[in-house]
Every structure is written in structure tokens, then in C-alpha cells.
């Protein structure tokens with residue numbers, strides 16, 4: 001009968017126009033049996049959080065290549081919290097310099113995946129984190 | 134979070150969570166649906182179906198905006214269904230890409246659903262998700278589905294008005310249309326009217342309608358109109374809204390609305406009954422007994438009709 005599926009929102013906040021990486025990850029997650037809500041380019045943090053709520057996702061995946069992660073990611077995380085969403089796993093993919101990682105971890109971002117991360121690592125990370133619940 | 138009370142208060146997190154519980158077949162979903170049921174039956178349900186890429190999501194986006202802009206704006210719920218991959222069981226649900234304009238409007242709720250398991254299951258999960266949005270007070274509910282299979286027909290039975298979306302240059306598609314989707318269309322849309330061939334697509338649909346005047350709807354006094362739209366620009370959408378409203382008025386005035394509702398409830402009830410009876414019954418047959426019976430039918434020792442009769446007699 002019906003079974004629980006992991007639902008993941010894959011979103012691209014900010015203004016950069018490259019979503020190839022995000023699409024590759026989306027397909028890998030689908031191939032791993034997850035339901036991926038793909039929202040496309042140029043999402044504002046408000047749009048991302050609204051979609052995360054309406055779609056009741058387990059994971060919010062943000063793909064950011066523009067270098068604006070230190071403003072965008074905290075805004076998404078804060079908005080999620082302000083809306084009472086406290087049970088969502090936030091992961092970030094893109095070009096994130098090492099020195100920014102501790103600050104992102106600090107605000108609760110657990111998974112940070114640079115370019116070239118094997119998609120299998122992302123799949124396993126999500127499974128492990130969600131399975132722990 | 135109280136899923137039932139908060140859903141009735143249109144709390145978006147509760148609505149979303151309850152739909153997940155429905156999709157996952159969790160027991161509390163059934164209880165919640167039972168409590169919500171008296172609060173349903175108020176929404177107007179519109180099905181939007183058609184081949185992949187014809188512009189259904191773009192059109193639903195524009196329709197939602199149009200309903201929000203009416204002199205008396207109506208709240209809008211949207212359920213966008215995409216297929217589950219048969220290989221992985223996963224899915225990419227991409228309809229929201231075309232619905233970004235709707236963000237930030239508290240009077241709109243958008244939910245993506247994957248088809249997951251069986252067809253009947255999809256139709257039921259979708260029908261139950263519709264009930265949740267209905268009980269939460271969304272006044273117009275659009276259900277987007279792809280293709281022209283049995284699932285679309287089932288979902289069309291859930292909708293009061295079914296819109297079939299075509300695009301120019303899909304000659305073969307029109308042929309395929311004949312097969313089953315003619316019967317479910319209350320309104321045809323030829324979208325992408327900015328492209329060459331829109332008029333001949335309109336003409337082809339009109340011709341099929343002429344050949345088909347015995348089609349069930351027309352027999353009851355409604356000839357499906359054919360609307361041209363350019364969804365990316367919103368062109369033709371106000372006229373489409375008028376046709377939806379005209380069809381809705383027609384159903385009400387002719388008494389067909391009540392008849393459709395009765396048919397829908399009957400189908401839903403029969404399906405549930407069938408499923409529960411089957412489950413109850415099968416639980417009383419031991420797996421060995423079951424396998425043996427199947428094996429005997431395979432070996433042609435008994436025919437399936439006699440086997441079924443005999444089993445029923447033994448078990449009741």
C-alpha cells in the first residue's frame with residue numbers, strides 16, 4: 001500500500017541563471033526514489049519557504065552559485081523558523097568557500113555540497129538524516 | 134498542530150501535512166477526512182488535462198490569477214499531478230516552475246502530487262486532497278494531470294468542469310484525443326495560439342465535435358466550446374473563465390451538477406467498498422489456499438469463474 005516518500009524541494013535562490021547542477025541533483029534524487037519539487041530559477045527566500053510549507057517537504061535543497069549564500073541561506077533558514085517550520089533539513093549546494101562553512105553549520109545547515117560532489121553522497125546524506133527522525 | 138481544526142482555519146502547514154498523511158495512507162488521515170467531510174462540497178472543481186508540454190501549468194497559473202482578480206475574488210486551490218517513475222518510484226514535480234506568479238498570495242494554495250502506485254489509488258488520493266482544500270475553504274480548485282489515460286478519466290469524474298488543453302502541431306495527438314478524451318472534455322483549449330497552425334487545430338477539434346454530436350455532454354445540451362489562448366501572455370484567459378462559469382451555470386440550471394456529484398460519490402463509494410470487502414475477504418484465505426487455487430486455475434483444472442464461486446461459497 002501507500003508508503004512514505006522523502007519529499008525534497010530543489011530551489012535556486014538569487015539571480016544566477018545556471019540550473020544545470022540543480023537539475024542533475026534533482027534527477028539523482030528522483031532516481032533514488034524521492035519526490036522532488038523543482039521550482040526553477042530566481043526564487044526569493046519567501047517563495048522558497050512558501051513552497052516548502054505547501055509541499056510539506058522533508059528537505060529544502062538550495063543551489064547557489066552566485067556567491068550570495070551568506071545572505072540567502074540565513075534568510076531562508078530564518079523564514080522557515082518564523083513560519084514554525086522546525087522539522088526540515090536544509091542542505092546547500094554550490095560554490096561555498098571553506099571559511100563560510102562554520103557559519104552555515106551554526107545556523108543549522110548540515111549538508112553542504114561543493115561542485116563535483118558525487119550525487120550518491122547527497123542521496124546517502126539525505127537518507128541518513130531523514131531516517132534518523 | 135491539530136490537523137483538523139487548523140485545516141478548517143486554513144492553516145497552510147496543517148493542510149499540507151494532512152495531504153501528506155493522505156498520500157502516505159496514514160490512519161489519522163482517514164479520521165480527519167471523516168470529520169472534514171461535512172465541510173466539503175462547496176468548492177468548484179476544474180480538471181485541466183492534456184498532452185505533456187501543452188501549457189497546462191502556465192494556463193492554470195493564469196486562471197488562478199484571473200479568479201483572484203474578479204470583482205468578487207475567489208480563493209484558489211491547485212493540485213498538480215505528475216507521473217511517478219516506474220523504475221525508481223521517485224518523481225520530479227515541476228509544475229510550480231510555471232506558477233511563480235502565485236507566490237505570496239494567501240488566497241492560493243498549490244500542491245504537487247506524484248501518481249505513486251495504482252491508478253485507483255491516485256484518483257482517491259487526489260480526490261481526498263481536493264476534500265482537504267475544499268474543507269479549508271478554497272473556492273475554486275484546479276487539478277492538473279498529464280496525458281489521456283484512465284487516471285485522467287477518473288480525475289475528470291472528480292471535476293465538475295474538465296478542460297482539455299491542446300497545442301498546435303500535434304496532429305497525431307488529435308487522433309489520440311478521439312479515443313477517450315473527447316468524452317471527458319467540457320471545454321477545449323488550443324493554447325500556444327501564437328504558434329502556426331492554431332486555427333487548423335481549432336478546426337480539427339470542431340470537426341470532431343461535429344462527428345460526435347452524440348457525445349454524452351452534448352446529448353444533454355452542452356456543446357464543448359473551443360477557446361484559443363496564449364497562456365504565456367494571459368491572452369484569451371478572461372474568455373476561458375467565462376466559459377468555465379457558463380459551464381458551471383449550465384450544470385446547475387440543468388440539474389446535471391447534482392447528477393454528476395451523485396455519480397462521483399457512487400463511484401467513490403463503490404471503489405472503497407470493493408477495496409475493503411476484498412481486503413476483508415482475502416485476509417480470511419490462507420496464502421497456501423490462495424496459491425493452490427491459483428495454481429489449479431493455471432493448470433486448467435478449474436476455470437476462474439467456478440473457482441471464484443466455490444471460494445465465495447466456502448468462505449461465507
Ligand SMILES: Nc1nc2c(ncn2[C@@H]2O[C@H](COP(=O)(O)OP(=O)(O)OP(=O)(O)O)[C@@H](O)[C@H]2O)c(=O)[nH]1
Nearest residue numbers: 185186187188189190191231279324325363364365
Ligand atoms: N509559445 C508559447 N509557449 C507557451 C505557451 N504556454 C506555455 N508555453 C510554454 O510551453 C512550455 C510548457 O509549458 P507548461 O505550462 O509547463 O506545460 P504543461 O502542459 O504544464 O507541461 P507538463 O506539466 O510537463 O505536461 C513552457 O516552456 C511554456 O513557457 C503559449 O501560449 N505560447
Ligand SMILES: [Mg+2]
Nearest residue numbers: 189190228277
Ligand atoms: Mg505542468
